[in-house]
Amino acid sequence: MKHLLVTLFLFISFLGFGQSVSAPDSKSFIPSANGQDGSGFVLSGFGATETLLASISLINPSTGTTFYLNTTTNLIAASGFTLSGNKTRLVVTGTMANINTALESLKVNTGSVVGNVQLSVAATVNPIGFFYNGVNGHFYKPITATNERTTYTNARSRSLLTTFKGQTGYLVTITSTSEEEFIRVNVPATNVWFAATDEVKDGTWVIDAGPEKGIVMKTANGQLNGNIPGVYNNWCGGEPNGSNGSENYAVAKWNGAACWNDLSNNWSNPYVIEYGTWTNPDDATFTEFYTNSVTHSNGEVLRAAFNVDFGTNIDETKFSAKGYTYTNNNWNVVNGTARQLSGLGKVDLTSLLDTAKVSNGVRATTTSGQVEWCVIYEYDATNQRYRVGIDSREVNGIVSQPSMISSLQLFDLWNGPVTFNSYDSNGWTEVYIYTATQFNFSGSSFAQNIRAGNGFYGLQAEFTFSPILAYKPHGMELTHSNQTELNTLYNSIVGVSDVYLAFKELADGGIFGNQTGLGLTNGIQYLNADVDGNGIFNESDTYKLLQHLTGVQSLSQSTALTYLMKLYNKSDYDAITTSNWGTKFNSTRNLIPFTLGSLNNTYNINVTWLGDVNLSHSAQQSVSAVSGNSIRSMSVMSNSITNEVNVIIMSEIVGNTIIVTISVDPLQQELVGTQFQLNYDNTKLKFEKVEFTTKGNPTNFGTNKGSFINIGSLLTSGDVLDKTTEYRVIFTPINNTTDILGLTSISTTDAVNKAGKQLKVIIK
Amino acid sequence: MEIEPTPPPAVQKIFSVKESRVTDGQSIHFDLPSDGVYTLTLIDKESGNVVSRERFTGKIGENIKKIYTNSLQSQYLYLLLQDVTSKEIGKTTIITK
Numbered sequence: 001m002k003h004l005l006v007t008l009f010l011f012i013s014f015l016g017f018g019q020s021v022s023a024p025d026s027k028s029f030i031p032s033a034n035g036q037d038g039s040g041f042v043l044s045g046f047g048a049t050e051t052l053l054a055s056i057s058l059i060n061p062s063t064g065t066t067f068y069l070n071t072t073t074n075l076i077a078a079s080g081f082t083l084s085g086n087k088t089r090l091v092v093t094g095t096m097a098n099i100n101t102a103l104e105s106l107k108v109n110t111g112s113v114v115g116n117v118q119l120s121v122a123a124t125v126n127p128i129g130f131f132y133n134g135v136n137g138h139f140y141k142p143i144t145a146t147n148e149r150t151t152y153t154n155a156r157s158r159s160l161l162t163t164f165k166g167q168t169g170y171l172v173t174i175t176s177t178s179e180e181e182f183i184r185v186n187v188p189a190t191n192v193w194f195a196a197t198d199e200v201k202d203g204t205w206v207i208d209a210g211p212e213k214g215i216v217m218k219t220a221n222g223q224l225n226g227n228i229p230g231v232y233n234n235w236c237g238g239e240p241n242g243s244n245g246s247e248n249y250a251v252a253k254w255n256g257a258a259c260w261n262d263l264s265n266n267w268s269n270p271y272v273i274e275y276g277t278w279t280n281p282d283d284a285t286f287t288e289f290y291t292n293s294v295t296h297s298n299g300e301v302l303r304a305a306f307n308v309d310f311g312t313n314i315d316e317t318k319f320s321a322k323g324y325t326y327t328n329n330n331w332n333v334v335n336g337t338a339r340q341l342s343g344l345g346k347v348d349l350t351s352l353l354d355t356a357k358v359s360n361g362v363r364a365t366t367t368s369g370q371v372e373w374c375v376i377y378e379y380d381a382t383n384q385r386y387r388v389g390i391d392s393r394e395v396n397g398i399v400s401q402p403s404m405i406s407s408l409q410l411f412d413l414w415n416g417p418v419t420f421n422s423y424d425s426n427g428w429t430e431v432y433i434y435t436a437t438q439f440n441f442s443g444s445s446f447a448q449n450i451r452a453g454n455g456f457y458g459l460q461a462e463f464t465f466s467p468i469l470a471y472k473p474h475g476m477e478l479t480h481s482n483q484t485e486l487n488t489l490y491n492s493i494v495g496v497s498d499v500y501l502a503f504k505e506l507a508d509g510g511i512f513g514n515q516t517g518l519g520l521t522n523g524i525q526y527l528n529a530d531v532d533g534n535g536i537f538n539e540s541d542t543y544k545l546l547q548h549l550t551g552v553q554s555l556s557q558s559t560a561l562t563y564l565m566k567l568y569n570k571s572d573y574d575a576i577t578t579s580n581w582g583t584k585f586n587s588t589r590n591l592i593p594f595t596l597g598s599l600n601n602t603y604n605i606n607v608t609w610l611g612d613v614n615l616s617h618s619a620q621q622s623v624s625a626v627s628g629n630s631i632r633s634m635s636v637m638s639n640s641i642t643n644e645v646n647v648i649i650m651s652e653i654v655g656n657t658i659i660v661t662i663s664v665d666p667l668q669q670e671l672v673g674t675q676f677q678l679n680y681d682n683t684k685l686k687f688e689k690v691e692f693t694t695k696g697n698p699t700n701f702g703t704n705k706g707s708f709i710n711i712g713s714l715l716t717s718g719d720v721l722d723k724t725t726e727y728r729v730i731f732t733p734i735n736n737t738t739d740i741l742g743l744t745s746i747s748t749t750d751a752v753n754k755a756g757k758q759l760k761v762i763i764k
Numbered sequence: 765m766e767i768e769p770t771p772p773p774a775v776q777k778i779f780s781v782k783e784s785r786v787t788d789g790q791s792i793h794f795d796l797p798s799d800g801v802y803t804l805t806l807i808d809k810e811s812g813n814v815v816s817r818e819r820f821t822g823k824i825g826e827n828i829k830k831i832y833t834n835s836l837q838s839q840y841l842y843l844l845l846q847d848v849t850s851k852e853i854g855k856t857t858i859i860t861k
Binding site: 650707746747763 | 788803804806813814815816817818819820829830831832833834835836837
């Protein structure tokens with residue numbers, strides 16, 4: 001048995017199946033620019049040690065469009081080519097690995113002409129004794145051995161008896177300067193028969209073989225006499241002369257010269273057999289000859305610029321943007337350096353986009369296990385079909401319309417066409433598989449991946465689609481440069497006034513956030529107050545907000561910005577109201593999808609934050625865009641603070657401790673919430689505790705955040721804080737010191753009055 | 765040859781200049797008119813808010829104190845020296861970072 005398996009393996013190896021050339025997705029080049037990435041072609045399936053022949057070509061390139069290879073290690077240029085320099089066609093030999101390395105380094109130079117840039121790569125195992133002409137994509141076999149030399153007519157007939165890679169041979173024709181040069185260089189002989197004769201009518205020379213057979217080359221003997229314009233002639237001086245009335249056949253390389261002569265059929269000469277009837281190498285149909293091409297565009301520069309509105313109090317320059325594409329059911333970052341936002345919240349991701357278009361017959365890559373990608377219902381024997389349901393999210397990024405699903409591969413059960421049936425707004429797409437044979441689910445080799453349900457089977461699928469040509473879905477991700485800074489920022493984004501507003505809203509009966517005329521006047525406030533993101537604002541949310549404020553569990557404990565940031569297209573943001581906020585996209589995200597349309601795309605993005613109930617750090621809605629929102633009152637509440645409270649800070653050394661006293665004077669305010677961020681130098685001070693002097697039994701908090709203490713009070717009982725309010729923050733010095741100026745400092749502050757108005761804190 | 769002694773460099777008094785650049789832990793020199801309790805205050809020039817204040821007991825004549833900048837989030841600050849009655853003794857700008 002073992003021998004049998006080995007034999008079988010060797011037999012399969014000998015067959016050598018699986019060779020291919022894969023091409024990259026199409027992309028857009030910039031006109032008149034050198035060194036643009038043209039990589040993406042990959043040879044596969046060839047033996048590692050085999051010498052391959054590979055041809056790289058630009059098809060009908062416009063002026064100025066060339067390519068070059070940055071890496072050509074261990075490659076040999078075919079006759080007539082050099083490895084270095086810009087070119088439109090190159091034929092090389094080398095191993096698969098070396099050729100792939102070179103293809104990965106392929107760069108394209110574009111001219112100013114806007115249009116297509118078609119790149120083609122062909123590869124085959126390099127055949128011994130044959131030469132490949134990269135210009136026309138033909139193979140040539142020189143017959144030069146003395147015992148194989150023969151007359152013209154024999155050469156002509158013998159050539160027709162040969163085949164190579166599925167193509168019938170013919171006596172070589174020479175129809176261009178480049179082909180002449182190719183013959184001259186690669187055929188190590190002189191006086192080489194090629195397919196041209198005037199045997200029918202003296203002086204009227206015609207091409208005598210191949211796809212051009214019968215084309216008249218000239219109508220009179222003599223080097224230039226009767227030459228047909230546009231038809232290649234290259235006769236030596238005084239030739240052809242039809243000497244003796246029997247010189248009816250042509251030879252190239254006459255006596256070693258790069259020109260032709262006519263000879264009689266009694267000469268025994270070398271000859272060349274040509275294989276291939278096409279003029280474009282990309283039309284080659286050789287067997288075991290693998291080719292692929294891609295058509296890029298030159299001039300379609302996709303631009304994507306973003307105006308990100310953070311509102312106030314956010315330093316946009318701390319944020320960077322990355323480009324993503326949605327492929328294979330995942331967001332994948334586009335290579336390139338993330339770009340920092342300007343101080344105006346602007347960023348341009350041009351050239352960070354994947355400009356490849358989704359092309360014909362794209363197959364989604366699925367991963368085995370874990371997920372049912374589609375559902376197959378019971379066989380409909382009447383109609384001889386299966387109804388298959390697909391969650392359309394599975395094909396996001398692959399098709400722009402679910403109706404474009406044209407075929408499915410369902411493991412080894414089915415790999416063929418489907419008929420679109422229906423699509424509903426919930427994203428459920430159904431197609432039919434028409435088959436007279438029922439699937440054998442239990443007999444499938446992938447039975448372990450197929451889950452039987454009640455009247456259906458759940459399983460994975462791969463999808464192919466009807467022809468489409470659209471840009472992949474993209475996404476723009478915002479990231480913050482420094483997680484520590486972000487945590488500190490979040491301490492100010494969600495402050496005591498946010499938490500109080502949320503509690504006040506509950507106290508006012510605003511539970512569920514779908515009533516009007518309460519404390520929160522803007523749908524986005526509810527959206528942000530709903531910190532658990534379940535579409536309902538209730539006690540659970542206020543509890544979480546209080547936990548954040550008091551340091552029990554910070555909302556920003558996760559390091560992922562995606563759990564804090566809420567990005568919306570401006571139009572969507574403006575459309576959020578107190579009535580519909582719960583039905584709007586209620587998840588946080590720092591990656592916002594966008595669809596490339598025209599070449600120049602500008603997207604206006606608004607930012608709001610989880611827990612930013614008073615919208616002090618969020619973009620404002622456009623007043624005119626939403627009639628149902630009381631934006632103006634919200635604006636007054638969050639941004640036009642006219643009421644103040646006074647605070648005095650004093651630090652002094654008392655014994656072995658350093659005491660920082662923060663004294664609050666509410667002035668005329670009914671103060672119900674205070675918050676201070678007291679920074680300290682943790683290399684020189686050790687935090688000990690906070691002592692509170694407050695009236696009204698508030699929730700006091702003094703949380704050590706490592707480099708600052710978050711201190712304050714929140715009263716939700718109806719009482720207010722008075723001017724006896726004082727916080728004594730006690731540190732001990734790590735080393736003895738007599739100087740403390742600057743060891744502690746106040747930065748962010750917040751205060752709120754009983755009406756829910758955010759107050760300005762004046763530190764005197 | 766006898767070498768003429770070089771006098772030590774004069775110490776710049778912090779309140780005698782309009783503006784100083786300071787680093788963490790740097791000593792600042794200033795004169796006080798009498799013994800007593802004083803305050804040194806750092807004020808954010810942009811917001812006008814006090815960010816840090818130290819109360820200390822000083823002596824008449826030159827005093828030396830250290831200033832720390834690691835916890836300060838502002839780069840441009842006023843440094844204000846006041847006596848116990850809040851009378852301004854000196855004021856200057858300091859630049860951190």
